Structure formats: C-alpha cells, structure tokens
Amino acid sequence: MNLENTENWGFETKAILKGQSPDPTTGATIPPIYQTSTYTLEGIGETKGYCYSRTGNPTRSAAAECLASLEGGKFGFIYPSGIGAIHAFMQQFSAGDHVVTCEDLYGGAHRLFTQFMTKVGIEFTFVDARDSDNYIKAIKPNTKLVWIETPSNPKMHLCDIASVVEQVKAINKKEDRKIIITADNTFASPYLQRPLSFGVDVVMHSCTKYLGGHSDLLLGALITSDEEIAEKLAYHQNATGTIAGPFDCWLLMRGMKTLAVRMKQHHENALTLAKWLEQHPLVKVVNCPALESSPQHELYKKQMDLYNGMISFEIDADIETVKQLVSGLKIFQLAESLGGVESLSCHPATMTHAAVPAERRKELGINDNLVRLSVGIEDVKDLQADLEQAFSKLAATA
C-alpha cells in the first residue's frame, strides 16, 4: 500500500493525522492554535496561502481537511455552530425555491426553516422520512433541496439514504435539473455512516455532539465534493463572516482523534442498556434501530456500520413518575445536548421539544412518557445500576 497517498489511510489514521503534519517552524507535533487575525506578507502579493483569518486560518483549515477526509469529501467548511452551518448553507436558495425535509427534523433547524427561511420566500414540505417515497412524492417543479436527517431525534427513526438518492438522481437526470441532497449526519458521525458514499451532495454536522465528543465546544460543518457548491460556500463564508475561531477548531481536531474508539464504546453501552430496558416491565417501547426487534433493524444494518449512544424509551406511567425517574438518576445528568463521553438523560416533551406544540408532539409520538438517553462511555455496569436504582424507587412508590 502506498502510504504517501493519505487517501489510502484508514479512518482512524486519517482522524489522527489528516491535515495535521508537524509545524514546519518548530516541529510541534500538534498543530498550533493560530490565534492571529492577519498574516505578514514577504512582499506585495507574496502570501504563504493566508492573508486574513476571516478568509482562511491554518487551524480552521486543518480541522476542515481532517473532517472532510473522514466523510470522504473534498471540501470542508467549519462554522460557529451547527445551526450556523445550516443557515449558511441555506443562503444559496432564494424566494420561490422549495425544500422537502423530514417532519421530525432537528428542532433548531425546524425553527430556522419555518421562522426565518419562509420569511425570504423559501417553501418547505415536511414528510415522514421512514418511507423514502414520501420525499419523492413531495417534490415539485420548484424543489431545489432534499434535506435528510438520520437517525432522527428523539424517536431514532432512520431514512433510507440510498433509496432517496437513487430516486432524486433519477428525477435530476430525466428532467435535467439539480435538486441538491443534503444529510444532517450529526447523530451518526462519519465513523458510523458516510452519506457522500451513497451519493448525497452535502453532509452537515453539529460538531458540538459526537465529533467534538466532550461537551466543551459548539461548532458546525458542511462537507461536499461538489466544486460548484464548495465555491459558493467559500465565497459566502468569507463574505458574511460566519467563521469558527481557531481554539474551537483545535478542540474539534482533538475530539476527532478518538472518534472511532468512542463510537465503538457508545454503541456497546447503548445496546447493552437498550436490551436491559426492553425487558423491564415498566418500559413500553425502546427506540433503538440496533435492536433486532426494531422495525428498522434491516435498514440500520444496510447503512450504518454501528449504532451511536442515542436511545429513547416510553414508560408505562404518567409525567410525574417520568420526572421522578429522571431526577432519581445519579450518573445520568439531566441535560440537553448529546454525544459527549458523559451520559445524559432528557425529557424531550419539556426540554428539547418543548417548542413543538403539544398537539404536534402527539402526532410525532413525542409523548410525555418518553425519556431520551445519550449513553456515554462510562463503565456500563454503573450506567445499568443507575437505571436499576432509579426504576426501583418508582416501583417502591407505585
């Protein structure tokens, strides 16, 4: 194997070394945090590739190159947050354009689309993405974008990426148009699922979650191999100033180095707990496509290499009992967000999905008795013992 060609490297090697050669001036093994706004020229027009940090910064470039390689893409762009990345991405569309996306879209993206993007005249249709045909049925003559998110939140529904891509590309070919397909790959991370390899045009990430992995940064990213889209994104990023700072980019690089080992442990811990919850008498349903009992288990095996740490479950009890359960947990901390090494619990109806009207929540199955867990990489025996003790207190009061 030719190791000079870094494209031949395996995932873990890329995660640790891509874009991160030793600093040429000092030999520093870890790329420095280039905390500089500007760059001194050796003469007029003589740059070393950088002139001003809004346009480009070596720490940001390194993080973008590393992440792009993990997704199998040619170009990467890092933004101050996941929502910032989505907002930046949407600027290439304009009044009269139509977008098809999923009805259980990430709440912040739903708010951005319905509260702000509609104001500039972009139209949206939200579909049940478990059946990929729903995306295709919703496509109109003015549809410019199909936006996928899989697994989705908080029910961990999967969308068949290959099927959506195949059908949209067929329409593009037949009607000579360019409907762009974008996937929010936040819940999976590139270690579990690489949408570009299925023919998706753009991958979006909230790096705040698994990529960063330690709940200590907020960043977003867009990755593509499409030169036309990449050119637009680069121009827009410089023109609007939606850039991420070098320290956050450095933290992201540090996080990505351990992505593979973390994801394996998230998978193992989450699956262990999902199986335990599944047999608990108070648990009605466990949402986790890695379970063989899941209606989407076959699709999971088809498009994901492993599962993440995200599971949700409904308990056979009222909201007061649910509150008692989550506040009784000692290791799982009650908090929004996900994807960090520490385990978190969340009550979607009153936390992450509180802005969704109650009636709509009901339609989406985000019931008051639904609990979401972001399973971390602690000793799984402790995590299970934590659930056991919190459940046993409920049994005692029941």
Ligand SMILES: *Cc1c(COP(=O)(O)O)cnc(C)c1O
């Ligand atoms: C968190 C999240 C976002 C938004 O990212 P921020 O970094 O919080 O702005 C987008 N999509 C998904 C699936 C997320 O979980």
